[in-house]
Amino acid sequence: MSEENNNTNINNNDDELLQSADEYDYTDDFFDNEAEEIISNTEEGSFAGADYKAESSIGKDMTAKKKHLRFIKPILIVLAALLGVFVIVLTFCIATLPKNTVANNIMIENLDVSGLSYDETLAAVEATHLFENRDITIECGGQTRTLSGKELELCAIPEATAQKAFLYCKSGNILKDGLAAMHLLIGKKVIVPVADINHDTLNLKLGEFGNEVCGTLTQTSVDFTDTEAIITPGTPGFDYNTDTAREEILDAIINERFDNIHITLNTVQPDKVNVDYIDTAIYRDPIDAYYAINGNDIMVIAEVYGRYCNRADIEAIIDKINTPGGEPLSIPYQSVTPNVLSADLSAKLFNSTLGSYSTSYYSGGNRGKNVARAAELINGKILAPGEEFSFNDTVGDRTQENGFFTAPEYAAGQSVEGIGGGTCQVSSTLYSAVLYADLGITSRTEHMMTVGYIPAGQDATVAYGSIDFKFKNTTDYPLKIVSTTGGGKVSVSIVGTAWEPAREVKLKHSVSTEGENTVVYSKRLVYSEGKLISEDVLDSSSYAPHQPADTSDDDD
Numbered sequence: 001m002s003e004e005n006n007n008t009n010i011n012n013n014d015d016e017l018l019q020s021a022d023e024y025d026y027t028d029d030f031f032d033n034e035a036e037e038i039i040s041n042t043e044e045g046s047f048a049g050a051d052y053k054a055e056s057s058i059g060k061d062m063t064a065k066k067k068h069l070r071f072i073k074p075i076l077i078v079l080a081a082l083l084g085v086f087v088i089v090l091t092f093c094i095a096t097l098p099k100n101t102v103a104n105n106i107m108i109e110n111l112d113v114s115g116l117s118y119d120e121t122l123a124a125v126e127a128t129h130l131f132e133n134r135d136i137t138i139e140c141g142g143q144t145r146t147l148s149g150k151e152l153e154l155c156a157i158p159e160a161t162a163q164k165a166f167l168y169c170k171s172g173n174i175l176k177d178g179l180a181a182m183h184l185l186i187g188k189k190v191i192v193p194v195a196d197i198n199h200d201t202l203n204l205k206l207g208e209f210g211n212e213v214c215g216t217l218t219q220t221s222v223d224f225t226d227t228e229a230i231i232t233p234g235t236p237g238f239d240y241n242t243d244t245a246r247e248e249i250l251d252a253i254i255n256e257r258f259d260n261i262h263i264t265l266n267t268v269q270p271d272k273v274n275v276d277y278i279d280t281a282i283y284r285d286p287i288d289a290y291y292a293i294n295g296n297d298i299m300v301i302a303e304v305y306g307r308y309c310n311r312a313d314i315e316a317i318i319d320k321i322n323t324p325g326g327e328p329l330s331i332p333y334q335s336v337t338p339n340v341l342s343a344d345l346s347a348k349l350f351n352s353t354l355g356s357y358s359t360s361y362y363s364g365g366n367r368g369k370n371v372a373r374a375a376e377l378i379n380g381k382i383l384a385p386g387e388e389f390s391f392n393d394t395v396g397d398r399t400q401e402n403g404f405f406t407a408p409e410y411a412a413g414q415s416v417e418g419i420g421g422g423t424c425q426v427s428s429t430l431y432s433a434v435l436y437a438d439l440g441i442t443s444r445t446e447h448m449m450t451v452g453y454i455p456a457g458q459d460a461t462v463a464y465g466s467i468d469f470k471f472k473n474t475t476d477y478p479l480k481i482v483s484t485t486g487g488g489k490v491s492v493s494i495v496g497t498a499w500e501p502a503r504e505v506k507l508k509h510s511v512s513t514e515g516e517n518t519v520v521y522s523k524r525l526v527y528s529e530g531k532l533i534s535e536d537v538l539d540s541s542s543y544a545p546h547q548p549a550d551t552s553d554d555d556d
Helices: 003-040 045-095 118-126 158-166 174-186 199-214 243-254 275-282 311-315 342-348 365-378 391-395 423-436
Strands: 106-108 136-140 143-147 189-191 221-224 228-232 290-294 297-301 306-308 329-332 334-336 352-360 388-390 406-411 414-419 440-443 470-472 479-486 489-496 504-514 517-528 531-537 541-543
Touching: 045 174, 106 118, 106 158, 118 158, 136 199, 136 243, 143 199, 158 189, 174 189, 199 243, 221 275, 228 275, 275 311, 297 342, 311 329, 352 423, 365 391, 365 406, 365 423, 365 479, 365 489, 388 391, 391 423, 423 440, 423 479, 423 489, 423 504
Parallel strands: 106 189
Antiparallel strands: 136 143, 221 228, 228 329, 290 297, 306 334, 352 489, 388 470, 406 414, 440 470, 479 489, 504 517, 517 531, 517 541
């Protein structure tokens, strides 16, 4: 039924009630006249008076109802009018709601986005620093703290914020949207941006606040003096769980609350410990000193002394240990000395020259420069036990960029000019030093013809990318190559840890001929305390005869 019909019915009912009331006016006058006559009659007053009182009461009730209806009628008319106006305004607001733009009087903080499309709203949000200078106040346990929005990187999520403003009054609920639109006729709606925040920073700040509110949680700790274990009981404090508090803050921001946000932070007791826990914390195996190699640097790592204690000493004070906030307690322990001490290890490293060899060369000219450069590149090289040395890998390509010069060298049995000539003298000198150090040879090749700077059978030719000289550190300690030049000599030493007992190495060469070639058979004899302890058969060396014009002293 329409509002107009309802109003008509109400008016009709009011008229009927008023007409009935007019009829009762006449009755009231009749009863007033009759009352005087009846009351004057004293003989029959009892019975007649009773009837009169009943009739008079009915009349008064009707009079009161009549007056009440006359009072209500204007109120109903006003209410009906207001309802009509409300319906008209509501209908108008619903009909005029924009579909493709933000409703009028919509603000996002201080940003007016009224009448903008979604894309325009998004662009406006992206171009404006929303939440600028917006701080958050949190509260817990009677304490408050203000968190800087700038530090928390509090900012608006552009897409979600623009959508929130654009969809205001567009929920699909006609009554809800209409009422919201009516509100916009008389006032502005301030949309709180959809916030984003740096969760890591927020968790950090909440952790700091949690320590202030709940105290800092500490677990039972064990520290050491030279003779005792000092056990400090734990203390109650913040459990470092910020998940609930973080969600409470995020929920408050979503609901447009930034001040006095109550958060939940919990205090917990330190973990209880048992005898095994303390015993394990005190006990430690001794650790020997050791060395660490990093490139050509070596470092000695100090030893660690072992510890152990009497479990009965722990059992006697375990209850005190588990009393939160109690005084520190001490338990004596015994030390265990490791087998290898850093002082002893340092004294052993590089304490002996295991083998060395020197050869002479003409230090002038480019060949002398190449000898000096190759010797420089292998100097200081450190090899760990079991590590293999490669001459080519260590020296690198013989190029001008690598510091080498053009000088005579062998190529296909001929002496020719090439970059790096003279390098083989360094590799051959190194080979001889390695032989006297009693190390394992893994790759060695003799020259095509004998050279004048070293005995036949002790040379080692090299060519980058094809022929290499290699050996392995077969000792139990690191080795260092020490290579120097000066005074027309190149000297190479293998420095390491002295053999125990000491060793002496001798080389033995025997020569024979095979056709035009000279063949050298070599052995390495190792003596200790005057006794032969090993005899190694080395690779034989076969040399072609020199050409008459060759000057081998100047060649590689």
